[in-house]
Amino acid sequence: MENNKKGFIPVMLTPFKDNGEIDYNVLTELTEIYLEAGAAGLFANCLSSEMFELTDKERLEAIQHVIKVVNGKVPVVATGTFGGEINKQADFVKRVHDTGTDAVIMISSLLAEENETDAVFNDRVFKLLDLTPGIPLGFYECPVPYKRVLSADQLASFVKTGRVIYHKDTCLDIDQIKEKLKATEGFSAFGLYDAYMVHAVESLKAGSAGLSCIQGNYFPELIVWLCDNYNDASLQQEVQKVQQFLIDNMDVMHNVYPVVSKYFLQKRGLNISTFTRRKVGDFTQSITKEIEMLFTKYTSLQEELDLKYEF
Template structure:
């Protein structure tokens, strides 16, 4: 693989059937859709997957199914840090790693309470490293149970254990993103891949050295994020890159409304067999919300037309 290659990794949604159980056939269609769009990996069992609203068995079943269906075409990562104690989290991490994923992702908010200092977080991470052998691990500054942003200093200390291969950043502020990317550059030969979760940061983060993007916008228009990852550092495409970034930023607050139901509606509109059924969002989309998403779909088609992108569906 080209070390300079930028990658888009979608945070996968979970399709449900009319009984609100997992629709594996629709999940297959979703994987095919992402791959056709050019994604370079998958983040399964994440917040977009409604991981807090599915059972432990479902987390494992969905992840195992995705790994088998992807069949090695691209890497797959999934959240592993579930459980009351660090020992419990290590046990589940081993279970989900043995589904065949390439790395198990740790939610930073699972390793210290909101009132705890970084010393607690570092101590718990070190214990987790000890309990999980040589399993490749990653970090995710997930908004739930609360968003625990990792500072550049703590980031550097965690990297010193040589166990982390993946980081999904949600710090949003350019200064914080750059500080962590600077740590990576100072270390040199490090295996960690840095992904920004905030679509309005795409151009900045990719140009500052991030490996790629992993944002919810990929559940609406993954082709657009793939194009951005492929072209953000291309000197011949900077006018289009800046224009596209302004468009992505413009619609980003709108696609977050009623998410993940909004994504399921959008994908259904694009022709995927995805029902607008969610375990985390119980309300039906309002006519105004649907109209907003319809308008964004029109914008998406316009983006594709300007950039010469063929929409998958």
């Protein structure tokens, strides 16, 4: 991806029926919403998708469904590592790749235990690469079961193989982001996508390929707008307003997520249940009021930006 052309990669939700089954009709609608908002790609079967609460069969079926709906319009990446022996993880990476994904994502915290060294982690990554020849891969610094952040040197060593094309970064540190970008310069097939919206604009200006954040599960069109306009000299006042809006509302969007984002999408007109399999806490009346206030604030921001987008 060209340095000045940035993309938003949504971390997809999994819609459920109230009885806990995956709601494939709503998954179709949600996928279309991401596409119509201008997403440059989709990250299926991720933490926002409640991937740890899905069976292997459900993971594969949901990925296949998304790929069918997308129909080649944008790339689709999806998680393929869920712990255990590297041979076992490699086998599932192959199964995920066989669904038609453009890259299979490795969860950094499931390739080595928290008390194991970077050397152990590196060895397992290279073994996984050897066991999955020809399959494009990526990393996600998922905070569950614990957060394992890659160093710039580590990331560079993996990217130099030509096999790692995607990285969802959750280090929350703009200086580390800049180090990773510098270490991976010149690899045009690789893109680092930042998850942390507090420094979204600075990250884009530093050279990130784009953004991959939960805020896109509230207002995907706003994150696309930011990726498109972050460097537009005539819109810097508006860009800073969007950046501040994301900072000011960070906490409310993370509280009992993804229940809150499903409720927000309900308010925007998507017929999605707030049911989640993941235990994230109680969706209290006070949290409901905060989300309704967020909805009001966002409606006002939409009008200011003349960002007309309806579900």
